[in-house]
Amino acid sequence: MSVGIIEGFRRRTRLPGERVSLTAEGVSVLRGGRPVLSGVDLTIEPGEVLALVGPNGAGKSTLLAALCGDVEFTGDVRVDGLPLAEWKPVELAMRRAILTQTHSVSFSFSVEEIVRMGRAPWIGTPLEDEDDEAVYAALEDADVSRFVGRPFPRLSGGEQARVALARVLAQRTPVVLLDEPTAALDVRHQELVFAVTRGLAARGRSIVAVVHDLGLAAAHADRVAVLSDGGLTACGAPEDVLTADLLSEVYGHPIEVIEHPRTGRPLVLPLR
Amino acid sequence: MTLQEDMTREGHTVPAKTPGKPDVSGKKGRGRRVTLLVALGVALPVLILVAAGSGQVDIPPGQVLGSVLHRLGIPIGDLPTAAQGENALWIVRIPRVLMAAVTGAALGCAGALMQGVFGNPLAEPGVIGVSSGAAVGAAAVITFGLTGLGNWTVVAAAFVCGLLTTLAVYAMARANGRTEVVTLLLTGIAVNAVAGAALGLLMFLSSNDALRSITSWQLGSLAGSTWDAVYVVGPIAVVGCLVAIALGRRLDLLALGERTARHLGVNVERLRFTGIVVIALLTSAAVAFSGIISFVGLVIPHLVRMAVGPGHRVLLPASALGGACLLVVADLVARTAVPYQELPLGVLTAVVGGPFFFWLLRRTRARSGGWG
Numbered sequence: 001m002s003v004g005i006i007e008g009f010r011r012r013t014r015l016p017g018e019r020v021s022l023t024a025e026g027v028s029v030l031r032g033g034r035p036v037l038s039g040v041d042l043t044i045e046p047g048e049v050l051a052l053v054g055p056n057g058a059g060k061s062t063l064l065a066a067l068c069g070d071v072e073f074t075g076d077v078r079v080d081g082l083p084l085a086e087w088k089p090v091e092l093a094m095r096r097a098i099l100t101q102t103h104s105v106s107f108s109f110s111v112e113e114i115v116r117m118g119r120a121p122w123i124g125t126p127l128e129d130e131d132d133e134a135v136y137a138a139l140e141d142a143d144v145s146r147f148v149g150r151p152f153p154r155l156s157g158g159e160q161a162r163v164a165l166a167r168v169l170a171q172r173t174p175v176v177l178l179d180e181p182t183a184a185l186d187v188r189h190q191e192l193v194f195a196v197t198r199g200l201a202a203r204g205r206s207i208v209a210v211v212h213d214l215g216l217a218a219a220h221a222d223r224v225a226v227l228s229d230g231g232l233t234a235c236g237a238p239e240d241v242l243t244a245d246l247l248s249e250v251y252g253h254p255i256e257v258i259e260h261p262r263t264g265r266p267l268v269l270p271l272r
Numbered sequence: 273m274t275l276q277e278d279m280t281r282e283g284h285t286v287p288a289k290t291p292g293k294p295d296v297s298g299k300k301g302r303g304r305r306v307t308l309l310v311a312l313g314v315a316l317p318v319l320i321l322v323a324a325g326s327g328q329v330d331i332p333p334g335q336v337l338g339s340v341l342h343r344l345g346i347p348i349g350d351l352p353t354a355a356q357g358e359n360a361l362w363i364v365r366i367p368r369v370l371m372a373a374v375t376g377a378a379l380g381c382a383g384a385l386m387q388g389v390f391g392n393p394l395a396e397p398g399v400i401g402v403s404s405g406a407a408v409g410a411a412a413v414i415t416f417g418l419t420g421l422g423n424w425t426v427v428a429a430a431f432v433c434g435l436l437t438t439l440a441v442y443a444m445a446r447a448n449g450r451t452e453v454v455t456l457l458l459t460g461i462a463v464n465a466v467a468g469a470a471l472g473l474l475m476f477l478s479s480n481d482a483l484r485s486i487t488s489w490q491l492g493s494l495a496g497s498t499w500d501a502v503y504v505v506g507p508i509a510v511v512g513c514l515v516a517i518a519l520g521r522r523l524d525l526l527a528l529g530e531r532t533a534r535h536l537g538v539n540v541e542r543l544r545f546t547g548i549v550v551i552a553l554l555t556s557a558a559v560a561f562s563g564i565i566s567f568v569g570l571v572i573p574h575l576v577r578m579a580v581g582p583g584h585r586v587l588l589p590a591s592a593l594g595g596a597c598l599l600v601v602a603d604l605v606a607r608t609a610v611p612y613q614e615l616p617l618g619v620l621t622a623v624v625g626g627p628f629f630f631w632l633l634r635r636t637r638a639r640s641g642g643w644g
Contacts, residue, residue, distance in 0.1 A: 100532060121537040
């Protein structure tokens, strides 16, 4: 707290606007001397859901980590037009929320306490007044209201994942980065997550989600970015990007794409 | 704890209380948290008065309070009537009891803080070897008769060695932003072995007098407590606990892992550094004067978590107060259980704390599958 005050004197914390841009330019990441991401350019537009897809080890999570400044990278990642290094951690936390793949918690915090931690960046700002409402809405959206009083470590994997999602939603940031938000979830909750995500996008938020299920990406994303071998192979509307040729080559497995008879969205199926 | 919470904690599935709005106001546990802090805040001064009055010269707590009030310039209450009561109180008892309180507070708070910074509920200065590391520094000063900083030489040496040990353990035991229980405990074994060897060597080199001091450390005792010691340890304990409490909210976020804590706006590197310096300061100050008093920093935070949950903003002050209460009582037992004999305090806390720790392990394993 004392440190926060000193920091406040040094420079006032800049509150974010409604919309925040996120851009990556020529982002490369080396891991153990081996390039895992090379020269990726990506711009995330406000109000869109961007799905990051690609085979294992293509660099999806690494790209996400670079976008939030968790890994050393070369190139340029800008939030609201400024490089990551020019933001204070708390200012970044007001602009983008991140759901990581693992959700370990060291102590037996209750679900409510965990979700409330999502409000931490807003302490001492006018938006602090929204805390209770944001926590309540997030619990509802992630369908975890039933668990509020339960200790987090005692929940099942899927329930923990949803609580973590609720924490991210409670943060109420213009940019939301989700690393495999549907990995541990059943069909109903997978759809629920994307329904919530679409709702956020409708309100002008930008969402980037790493998705393994190409069907989900095709059905719910505005744009799909296909990564393979650390490079961006294609990026665009699902109909344009998710083609049988491209996917078969990227995944090294024959894949067919058919049009959904009702929605017209692509249906992606491995050839069996 | 409401019945519903209680049942939930026991692992039963409880149907949603109301289908409507869940209670997210955070008020449910607040009553318990306030109750605990108030209870400990009241218990500590009462225990101090009782402990200060007990011993070979018995002084009723009322007279102890009267004497304290008179010294503070408030002439209310009776003065001690026992022969030499006033002297026994102000030269021997009160500094010793206060020393027990500040040492206990430092150890309790340092334990809770260390568990928060390491993200591991088994981290404790004694268990992972910080206490013995600090004792090596202090023992070296005694053995070689160094007095460069007067009263503060021992504390300074203990502090530097405590800080180095803390940093070493921290660097060795961590991987990917977390500390595995097994790695942490093995690191503790290694550190304790090295520190034990260094202490052994120093004892081999030291004179009889120095040997006595070093031995008394390893057993832990508050027998030699003076006002000077209180003046040195007291401010360190108070400042350390206050800084620790100020870190509380960020330590809660750190429980989500370093990466997520950073995503929520915490400057993790600075938080860790501040935390480790405070841990070293609190532990080393306590160890330098009183020796290795183990398990306070482990048992107390666990009891607090069982009572009010893991939130650090309550855990840290409650652990400080609880540690103070525990050591005041433990020291009282140490000096009064056997007439005309002093039991070593560190031995006493270990005798009680060891089995308690064991029971805690079993219980936690049974309830939530261990600590992984």
